[in-house]
Amino acid sequence: MNQAEVTKLVSQLRIKVNSRLRKFRNPKGPEERLNKLRKTVTALIKHERIELNYPRADEARMYAERLLSDAIRYGDCHKTTMEMADYWIIEKQLVHKLFKVLVPRYENFTTSYTRMLPAPRPYPGYAKAILELKGNPYPSLLPDTHTNRNLIHNVLLDEAKKAYRLQKYKEIADKVDNAVKTEAQAAVTQVDAKSENIEVAAPQDKSQSEKTAVAPKQAASQENVQVETPDVKGSLQKELNGEVKEK
Amino acid sequence: MNSIRKQFTCMSSKRYIKAISNRCLSALAEDSKRQNDIFDAEQKRQKEAVGRIEKIEVQYEGIPANETLIMNRFLSTPYDCAKHLGDKVKDKSVVALLNGDTLWHMHRPLPTSCKLELLHYHMPNPSAVNKTFWRSCSFLLGAVILDAFKDDVDVQLHSFPSPNVKSGSFVYDVQLSLDDWKPTVPELKVLSINMIKFCQKEHHLECLDVSKDIALEIFKNNPHKTQQIPDIAEHNGDKITLYKAGPHIDISKGPMIPNTRHMGRITVSNVIKLDTDIPGGPIYRFQGVALPAAITLNHFAYSILEERARNLVSNLTKKQFFTVQSWVVSEIRFPHFFSGTRNFLFGK
Numbered sequence: 001m002n003q004a005e006v007t008k009l010v011s012q013l014r015i016k017v018n019s020r021l022r023k024f025r026n027p028k029g030p031e032e033r034l035n036k037l038r039k040t041v042t043a044l045i046k047h048e049r050i051e052l053n054y055p056r057a058d059e060a061r062m063y064a065e066r067l068l069s070d071a072i073r074y075g076d077c078h079k080t081t082m083e084m085a086d087y088w089i090i091e092k093q094l095v096h097k098l099f100k101v102l103v104p105r106y107e108n109f110t111t112s113y114t115r116m117l118p119a120p121r122p123y124p125g126y127a128k129a130i131l132e133l134k135g136n137p138y139p140s141l142l143p144d145t146h147t148n149r150n151l152i153h154n155v156l157l158d159e160a161k162k163a164y165r166l167q168k169y170k171e172i173a174d175k176v177d178n179a180v181k182t183e184a185q186a187a188v189t190q191v192d193a194k195s196e197n198i199e200v201a202a203p204q205d206k207s208q209s210e211k212t213a214v215a216p217k218q219a220a221s222q223e224n225v226q227v228e229t230p231d232v233k234g235s236l237q238k239e240l241n242g243e244v245k246e247k
Numbered sequence: 248m249n250s251i252r253k254q255f256t257c258m259s260s261k262r263y264i265k266a267i268s269n270r271c272l273s274a275l276a277e278d279s280k281r282q283n284d285i286f287d288a289e290q291k292r293q294k295e296a297v298g299r300i301e302k303i304e305v306q307y308e309g310i311p312a313n314e315t316l317i318m319n320r321f322l323s324t325p326y327d328c329a330k331h332l333g334d335k336v337k338d339k340s341v342v343a344l345l346n347g348d349t350l351w352h353m354h355r356p357l358p359t360s361c362k363l364e365l366l367h368y369h370m371p372n373p374s375a376v377n378k379t380f381w382r383s384c385s386f387l388l389g390a391v392i393l394d395a396f397k398d399d400v401d402v403q404l405h406s407f408p409s410p411n412v413k414s415g416s417f418v419y420d421v422q423l424s425l426d427d428w429k430p431t432v433p434e435l436k437v438l439s440i441n442m443i444k445f446c447q448k449e450h451h452l453e454c455l456d457v458s459k460d461i462a463l464e465i466f467k468n469n470p471h472k473t474q475q476i477p478d479i480a481e482h483n484g485d486k487i488t489l490y491k492a493g494p495h496i497d498i499s500k501g502p503m504i505p506n507t508r509h510m511g512r513i514t515v516s517n518v519i520k521l522d523t524d525i526p527g528g529p530i531y532r533f534q535g536v537a538l539p540a541a542i543t544l545n546h547f548a549y550s551i552l553e554e555r556a557r558n559l560v561s562n563l564t565k566k567q568f569f570t571v572q573s574w575v576v577s578e579i580r581f582p583h584f585f586s587g588t589r590n591f592l593f594g595k
Binding site: 160169 | 369371372377412413414522536538539542544547548551552554558
């Protein structure tokens, strides 16, 4: 097949694209539909957060996303992209904002660039929505459930984290304990009674002191095993530090 | 034809249905009905005993604005106050705080003029609210367990310890006539679904102070509760605080959430057999985890909580387990007004 893959010709949007476009029927025909959407897209880029009727917001969001993703993908030296920017942005000074402010802001995004939230429905009236560009300077619309660690889910999650860490430290301690034991046994069998007199103090080091605070059992187990050769101790310490870093 | 019609009408008559349903009613349902009748009668009696209605002044502090409400003594509840303040306040308040220091169940009548604050899940420091929620979860879990088993399994609710959110799961200890039952995953799912369905019925959680005798009458078929009641009454001015959700009645210090609608995600995570000497059969510890509907959490984070809730909550030693009455008592912090009490915070 010599056909190009159609999906790769257009940058994939990170929002759900409606299978059928809304008509926004009006006396001036389909061109007026696009004019309405141009207004909305321009307003979105200008104000960064707008409240409007739900269908218009949903429709305009797709065009805004497409414009932003093209601007990021091709940059401001690409003729077609510039033409599209020229078409969709009615106030031309905003073209500079698109390429100089928004493109750098969204370059490394892995999610969509816009956010749409349902707004309270007026009575009588149609459903409303709030459409905003992510990373705008306004205060967040959603309640902040992350910073307050006293909220019930945060309390539960923090405790789960603590329990997980404790378990991991215990695993590491057991591992070290086993390794020390086997090495010590090997050393005892290899070397004569001479090696039994070598007493090495429990390794003391920053990471070690941290761990003793968390898992006292580990410290106890380390103190029990006092017979070990310096080489073994060094390698174990390295291993231990590496694992702690991973955590 | 006529005779058939006659027979048919006879069959569809209310009496016939009643007769069938009566026959089908298990001992459990009968017991529940009996308990409810006693509870309702006592509730009605207490309402009538109020007599002449006196007015009290409730000073509300908080959102949307500070207000002074004129309410009825011994009749109006914090929930009634919240209704005056709007739907939003009514729906999100979990528990009332009177005079800045007494937690008060939302459906418990107010005894005197007081300052009122309504607490919710998103406060800067919601530890009291979290505890209230956790306690209610235990209570509702009890309701679900009592209803979940077939008739051939004898279920006796024992008690639930004071709520500890940090333990990762809420708990109910239940005596079952099953030896060494280990629940399968589908069984746990069924329990979770039952609990969700129970909560979807949007029962109000009612609160009632009753005398020792009435409490004993209500729980006469439950040997554990019967044993606990005298001890609790002794430490609580001869009163027992009962909570009721739908048909289920249980003893608790309270306060609880106002409505089962507050429950969001719910999982009954594990059932573990406990090693105790309590006579009558093995005791199983039912554990679960839940979040309020007001707090949403993504499924991955919630799965971590579910995973943790599978571990046995064993912060209680065996010795403590036997003195179960003492925790129930230690839970009872505030003396109740109806017992004509002393250092009640309003009296100060």
